[in-house]
Amino acid sequence: MADAASRLSSLAEQVLGVPLPVRLRAWDGSQAGPPGAPTLVVRNRRALRRILFKPGELGLARAWVSGDLAIEGDLYTALDAMSGLIWERDGDDRTLLQALRDPAVRAAGRELLKLAGPPLPPAPPEEEVRRPRHLHTRHSDRRAISHHYDVGNDFYELVLGPSMVYSCAYWETFDKDATLEAAQRDKLELVCRKLGLREGQRLLDVGCGWGSMALHAAREHGVSVVGVTLSQEQAGYARKRIADEGLTDKVEIRVQDYRDVSDGPFDAISSIGMAEHVGAERYLEYARQLYGLLKPGGRLLNHQIARRPQTDETAYSVDEFIDAYVFPDGELAPIGTTVTQLERAGFEVRDVEALREHYARTLREWVTNLEADWERAVRLTSPGRARVWQLYMAASALAFEHNRIGVNQVLAVRTPPSGASVLPPRSRTWQV
Known part of the structure; x- marks a missing residue:
């Protein structure tokens, strides 16, 4: 079909009600759209079928993960430009899903279907997980954690760098010379200072990952650490690191559900990037379990991503792409809900x-x-898995920058029955 890009661009604008903010290049080599803008490459008609049979974020994600869609130019600029069509729904802007439900644009939608070719929905990419959501049983949580974390330690080393810390770093400065490794070290030290760790104390690290927090706390603060994870690959990696540093007498790594930890009390508990996996229905159970594992006067540091409150907080909300490809069963809550x-x-x-x-x-x-070691990342996982991580991390960076989501460290105390204070008068002196 001659000049598919112009036809596709025109039909898309009719459906969405706004000009496309990116340039298009279609499978026939034709191009249309604003010169100089990032280019959305529609490599084949199958990309259109994926989007039309699953309008919205999930259809776009399937086309991206399968390689049917690509972006030429700066990925962040392209995602930012398209955010009003994909994620942001303020004012009168229509998302693709909303538009296709509008009878006024169905004629253009039918033309898009003709352009898409045979009316058969393509199978989802193999990287997609689809099953009943948000069960949060011990079995379903193990499966969800394995899907995300058991994709190969070598892959995570490539992405995370030597620190092997898979949570928000703490940057003293955002200058270009500031390093990720230093920022992750400063984050671990910040957590230790907030917890007031001292030699001889006992720390529980919930969702210990590859052991970085446990190692830092034992090495730098002389505490004994129990780290728990549901990932076999993480546990094996962490145990090797601990043995290599000669800290096996200080750190124990378990493959264990936090609900099954019964050998408290602990002087302190760290939960860094784990509570997002707990689930709304289980969160009070999670909080009560950690409270019960602490000594009176003990501290909890809960480091957790938060979403913004919704108009109707009783409505069920899930990010389709994240749920299907990244964190199955993951749920985000507003910071106020977490504190409550x-x-x-x-x-x-x-x-x-x-x-x-x-x-x-x-x-x-x-x-x-x-992106600096893309070919190796593909070899270590799969082309689709590498594209999942690229899209999820880039889109998440923009979500934080635009205040669609946040992340918070909450310091909480199991206050003694007497009500005695267990924190210094000027607690913010813990800053690194």
């Missing part, structure tokens, strides 16, 4: 620190690492 649940469990919340801009910078560093 911790207080309901008995905690006294003493400090909340927002690190939204820090996570945006962290994610951009991870994307840089991935």
